[in-house]
Amino acid sequence: MTRQSFDAIVIGGGLVGAAIAYGLQRQGLATLLLDEGDIAFRASRGNFGLVWVQSKGLGAPHYQRWTRGSAQEWPKLAAELKERTGIGTGLQQPGGVHLCLSEEEFGKRGEYMARLQREAGNFGLEYRMVRGAEARDMLPGLGPQVVGMSWTPYDGHASPLYLLRALHTGFTGAGGTYQPNARVEGSSAAPNDFSVEAAGQRYRAPRVVLAAGLGNADLAPRFGLEAPVRPERGQILVTERTQTVLPMPTTTIRQTEEGSLMLGDSKEDAGFNLGQSPEVMRKIAQRAVLSFPWIANLNLVRAWSALRVMAPDGLPIYDQSERFPGAFTANCHSGVTLAGTHANRLAPMIAAGALEPGMAPFSARRFNVRSAA
Numbered sequence: 001m002t003r004q005s006f007d008a009i010v011i012g013g014g015l016v017g018a019a020i021a022y023g024l025q026r027q028g029l030a031t032l033l034l035d036e037g038d039i040a041f042r043a044s045r046g047n048f049g050l051v052w053v054q055s056k057g058l059g060a061p062h063y064q065r066w067t068r069g070s071a072q073e074w075p076k077l078a079a080e081l082k083e084r085t086g087i088g089t090g091l092q093q094p095g096g097v098h099l100c101l102s103e104e105e106f107g108k109r110g111e112y113m114a115r116l117q118r119e120a121g122n123f124g125l126e127y128r129m130v131r132g133a134e135a136r137d138m139l140p141g142l143g144p145q146v147v148g149m150s151w152t153p154y155d156g157h158a159s160p161l162y163l164l165r166a167l168h169t170g171f172t173g174a175g176g177t178y179q180p181n182a183r184v185e186g187s188s189a190a191p192n193d194f195s196v197e198a199a200g201q202r203y204r205a206p207r208v209v210l211a212a213g214l215g216n217a218d219l220a221p222r223f224g225l226e227a228p229v230r231p232e233r234g235q236i237l238v239t240e241r242t243q244t245v246l247p248m249p250t251t252t253i254r255q256t257e258e259g260s261l262m263l264g265d266s267k268e269d270a271g272f273n274l275g276q277s278p279e280v281m282r283k284i285a286q287r288a289v290l291s292f293p294w295i296a297n298l299n300l301v302r303a304w305s306a307l308r309v310m311a312p313d314g315l316p317i318y319d320q321s322e323r324f325p326g327a328f329t330a331n332c333h334s335g336v337t338l339a340g341t342h343a344n345r346l347a348p349m350i351a352a353g354a355l356e357p358g359m360a361p362f363s364a365r366r367f368n369v370r371s372a373a
């Protein structure tokens with residue numbers, strides 16, 4: 001007989017749900033992971049793969065710390081997944097750069113990084129603004145139009161698809177139950193007692209985690225939560241494999257383990273339209289060629305668009321229901337970067353039954369000025 005009662009149900013099998021489900025199952029909670037399937041919007045299958053720190057958390061030091069914490073957790077998570085599943089995530093953390101193609105961009109970037117460092121306070125933020133010959137030593141093949149770059153030691157990249165596969169394999173390997181093609185339709189909520197209907201089955205658990213990406217906007221109110229997320233489109237281009245080695249990723253260009261270059265990615269307000277546009281693709285390619293002129297010799301072999309999961313202020317939303325204790329939600333636009341904290345820090349909080357007080361700034365109550373006051 002199909003099991004119908006669990007310690008926790010996670011709705012959404014993308015990077016966020018899979019990392020949390022993996023963390024919960026590893027903590028010993030019998031966990032069910034429900035995923036809608038290929039017809040859903042799935043950011044986790046179309047992203048760029050950066051494990052990125054240096055552009056995160058301006059004006060939100062709690063997010064800066066959370067992101068950096070995740071970059072620190074990543075090597076542990078990658079090693080553990082490799083050991084448990086045999087799947088390598090391709091993690092490399094050689095540091096990373098943001099390239100500036102004009103003096104104006106360089107000046108603005110310098111101010112941005114200085115402010116980020118001030119806001120980091122005692123936590124600190126190591127970075128350098130690098131110019132000229134030094135920049136060209138660090139990244140051979142830089143184009144003459146590159147004026148300089150910001151560098152931090154924390155940045156890196158990984159394969160998002162291998163990560164997703166490793167999390168799923170690690171989850172089921174630890175005894176978790178994964179149910180694909182199972183869109184949650186009906187549900188009922190009471191404190192520490194939830195039931196959801198998916199694929200003709202009804203499941204119950206004292207904990208439920210909403211990690212359905214853009215689907216959270218509809219699901220959250222049913223569990224006494226808010227997840228006002230909207231789509232933001234990003235387009236990505238991929239070149240053929242090349243033997244030229246890019247020693248570290250930049251904000252918009254990274255080399256996969258297999259040798260392809262990924263070029264990206266745009267930030268567009270296009271609703272739920274998953275189309276691609278030649279103008280945006282041209283801009284992405286032009287900037288890549290100005291950054292590294294040798295890229296012009298490579299053929300493009302693939303291109304796609306995907307939808308980010310964006311909160312109104314661009315920061316993650318982590319929340320717990322006051323009305324229905326035991327219900328949680330997790331939403332973010334950096335699910336690769338944050339996989340480390342989702343599996344190793346957030347999942348243990350959910351397993352313990354409550355988010356730590358330090359997570360309060362991530363609550364969706366920040367959008368509701370009266371209740372936040």
Ligand SMILES: Cc1cc2nc3c(=O)[nH]c(=O)nc-3n(C[C@H](O)[C@H](O)[C@H](O)COP(=O)(O)OP(=O)(O)OC[C@H]3O[C@@H](n4cnc5c(N)ncnc54)[C@H](O)[C@@H]3O)c2cc1C
Nearest residue numbers: 012014016036043044048050184213215234333335336337
């Ligand atoms: C172009 C682009 C580039 C990006 N680059 C990076 C990057 O370099 N680094 C980084 O860290 N992040 C990046 N991201 C962001 C990252 O991809 C997302 O943060 C992450 O994928 C979000 O994961 P998720 O699990 O919340 O959402 P999704 O991947 O969208 O998964 C949600 C899942 O929920 C399921 N679902 C929805 N509704 C229901 C329902 N009712 N019942 C059951 N299941 C449901 C869907 O089937 C889906 O699988 C990028 C995103 C885009 C679009």
